[in-house]
Amino acid sequence: MTITVVGGGAIGGWIAGRLALAGHEPTLLVRAGQRSSGLTLGEGDGVRQVALNVIDSVAGIGAQDVVIFAVKAFALANAAEAAARLIGPDTVIVPMINGVPWWFTNPPLASVDPQGRIGRSLPLPQVVGTVVHAAVRREGQEIRVQHADKIILGEPEGGDSDRVRRLCALFEDSGIRAEASKAVRRDIWYKAWGNMTMNPLSALTLATADRIIAECRPLILDCMEEARAIGVAIGCPITESGEDRIAVTERLGAFRTSMLQDVEAGRPIEIEALLGAPLELAARHGIPAPNLHQLYAMTRLMAEGRGLA
Template sequence: MKLTILGAGAIGGWVAARLALAGHEVSVLARHPTATALAGGITVVERGKEQVAHPDIATDAASLGPQDILIIAVKGPGLADAAQAARPLIGAETLIVPMMNGVPWWYVDGAPLISVDPTGAIAADLPIDQVIGCVVHAACRRPNPARIEVAMLDSVLVGEPSGVMSERASALGDLFREAGLAGEAVPDIRRAIWYKLWGNMTANPISALTLATADRILANGETRDFMLRCMAEAAQIGAAIGCPISESGEDRLMITATLGAFKTSMLQDVELGRPIELDALLAAPLEIAARVGVAAPNLAALHGLTRLMGDSRGLL
């Protein structure tokens, strides 16, 4: 099969390298500076083992043509541009796999989510009947464009947006698992997306506001209590849309604590002056909350504060 990864960040580079090391025909579509940096390969460090993969590196989507699988591993603010750039890669049978944080554009039935796809351009460029939902439970660092360090790998979950188990989703899960990506097809990818969001929709913005690593955030009693109030609201929204969460907030924070002094992706973006993916993490959940009539004052306050910070720093 022909596979292309659009977005060569920490997650995209890791996935590209693992698939290439497994023997697949893998291309990475990147901008010229990144393409130059990747010319000598991508080094992956995982569990003390260092390997170098050599996927094809391209800067022009038209030169690659339609793919069997297109993995889009960009952050929310870059998705519209990425979807437009991906057009030459998408044929009638291409599977489109967005590997992104937060609420995707296809998440709810009915009216589109204005917060993540205000013009409908993303939905137009990425046909929903070709999309496979994806949730990545992994933590990767990228000290330089050609080196990926895997701090934690739990699972890479895939599933149909419709909630049915399909042969193509099962095959994709197998493909990821055999490449060392802990792939698994699940029947309800929407619920899996909300579960991950439940944890990082608070930790990410709070770290961006405070410039603190996760261990310091959890050690502060007032901050921890605020996180738990936000998580309780997010759980209520999830229950209202058929994505209930059985764990308590304290249970989830115990898992976060095992990662130690790590920097969330949003904190890394703030430090590097990159746009923050606030809309998919907070604006979209609040839009959904308004639709289903769930009050979320703590999430709204967190969103407002983070948006003001991002605007002040030019990160929106």
């Protein structure tokens, strides 16, 4: 099986490293000038050197069996176009993207793919929906896994498939817990339900999750109720209470969200995938979401002011 991981950040490095350690010989496609001979993978108390085939150009490489996109949501259009020659008619496309993806509804979400570039580059029949539940950081050539729960994989239209089962087996063989879902849209929305509030608040306040929960709990709960109403309208109902979901986050302690890490590093933030897309869905279905609108506006203004939009 030929596998390319597009994106050499934390998640991409973790996935590629795990696949390599299991003998699957993945190729890691990175941005120009970022080639290396491998990376260091730190998990628990162990640290291992991982040799990888790292490239910054797809010249001379043909269609792959599996292409995994592990990039920021706003970078997916460029990454998909750069990797176009890797995608043949039988390639399975696995976008490990934070937030709500472009294919989530019909018509596709303009907030995430305003020019249709992602949709043109990544044929939907070849896409497998993915949710990553893991906290991973990259510092130089070291990938540090802080918490790795599981990867959820499923067909965008729901149901079972052989290709999802094969992907789950691939990841399980590589030491990554993988779960096949018959309703991956619900899994995506459930993760977004928590992230669409915590991530922007962390970017605005520069605070860790524990402090945000302590100081902003009523706002968090109000936003989660608005997101719950959107979920009902799009067929992704959530039965868990907001308080129960916050309790899960509290158990993680004083962690920095991915959006906070991006702000601190001066990198663009994923505001459209995390807030723009839910608000587009709310508008389509006539669901009022005043708190989410205000959170989006403040986060967008902050990002524009800091050059992170």
